[in-house]
Amino acid sequence: MKKLYPESGVELTPFISKYYDNLLNLISFGKYERFIRRAIADMNINPDDEILDFGCGTGKNSCLMMQYLSDEGTITGLDISEIMERQYNEKCKNYPQAKFIRQRIDIPFDPEHLYDKVFISFVLHGFPQEVREQIIANAFAHLKPGGTFNILDFAEFDMKKMPVYYRLPFKWGECPYAFAFIERDLKEMLRKAGFNSFEEKLYFHNYARLMIARKP
Numbered sequence: 018m019k020k021l022y023p024e025s026g027v028e029l030t031p032f033i034s035k036y037y038d039n040l041l042n043l044i045s046f047g048k049y050e051r052f053i054r055r056a057i058a059d060m061n062i063n064p065d066d067e068i069l070d071f072g073c074g075t076g077k078n079s080c081l082m083m084q085y086l087s088d089e090g091t092i093t094g095l096d097i098s099e100i101m102e103r104q105y106n107e108k109c110k111n112y113p114q115a116k117f118i119r120q121r122i123d124i125p126f127d128p129e130h131l132y133d134k135v136f137i138s139f140v141l142h143g144f145p146q147e148v149r150e151q152i153i154a155n156a157f158a159h160l161k162p163g164g165t166f167n168i169l170d171f172a173e174f175d176m177k178k179m180p181v182y183y184r185l186p187f188k189w190g191e192c193p194y195a196f197a198f199i200e201r202d203l204k205e206m207l208r209k210a211g212f213n214s215f216e217e218k219l220y221f222h223n224y225a226r227l228m229i230a231r232k233p
Contacts, residue, residue, distance in 0.1 A: 021123070022144060022194075052220035053138070056169045056227040057081050059218045065089040066133040069159055071122045071152065072096055072140035076105030076115070082136065083112045093132075095120040122155060123148045131161040138169040142191075142198035149198075153210045160232045166212065171199050172219060172226035183224065203228055 057078065062068070064087035070079050073094030083092055091114045094105055102117050109115040120126060122137075123144060135156040141149055156166040176184060176199060187195075204215055212230035219226050 022148070052225055053078065053169070054081060055220060056138075056218065056225075057085070059227055060134065060136070060165075060167050060229070062086065063090075063133070067130070068092045068134045068136060069132040069156075070094040071135060071137040071156065073105060073117070074098075074101050074138075076101075076108035076117075078136065078138050079105065079115055080108050080112065083109070083115055086114065088114065090114060092116075093118060093130075095122055097121050122152055124151065125155065128159040130159075131164070132159055133161055133164050134167055135160055135164070136167045136169070139171075141168055141170050142195045144194055146197070146201070150206065150210070153206060157210050157212065157232060162232060164232050166207070166230045166232070168203070168226075168228040168230070170226065170228075171195065172224055173201070173203070174199055174224060179224070183222070204230075 060082070062082060062085035064085070066086060067090065068079075068082055068086075070082070070092055073079055073096050076094060079092045079094050083090075086092070092109075092112075094109075094115065094117045096102065096105070096117070097119060102119060105117045109117075122140075137152070137156070141152060144152065153166070160166065176187065176196065179187065207215065207228070207230040211232065213233050214231035216229040217226055218229075
């Protein structure tokens, strides 16, 4: 499939899609699994939450979030990859409250349902700035009043100051959009979209962050 954004690192090849979770563990020196679990725990998921997972990928994160939900809670994963859809449905097959929808998150789409939480993990950084703003607007539109947008992604930092053993994998594995993302003020982007309350948690030597933004 031809890339919509040629410089993007989140539009994955079939090979990377198939082995995505393993590759992330490799480039994070085995720490990816640990801080993903911590971040999901820090989201304060309620048992009856309805969660929308933007760019849900393999379903790994949806399955981790599902462990905090009762039979009343639901998760809806959105992605455009057929390979990810197959992996998602296989991983989440024991969770009837989890479903997958083939949907682009980078264009406006109607909020047929409002959710308590929108979650996005290491996707936002991989787009041009105007597309990031559209994704944030989509999250806002799909949240109930008082709902939260939970963004797990790179924090703001100076790449030149990273230790070489982190900087080289980051430069090798990421795209120009990511290099611009780490220099931007995410809170300001979220304020412009209408969010008005923020909480953040830092992981992986402060290079990764969970930003929780609340809709008024």
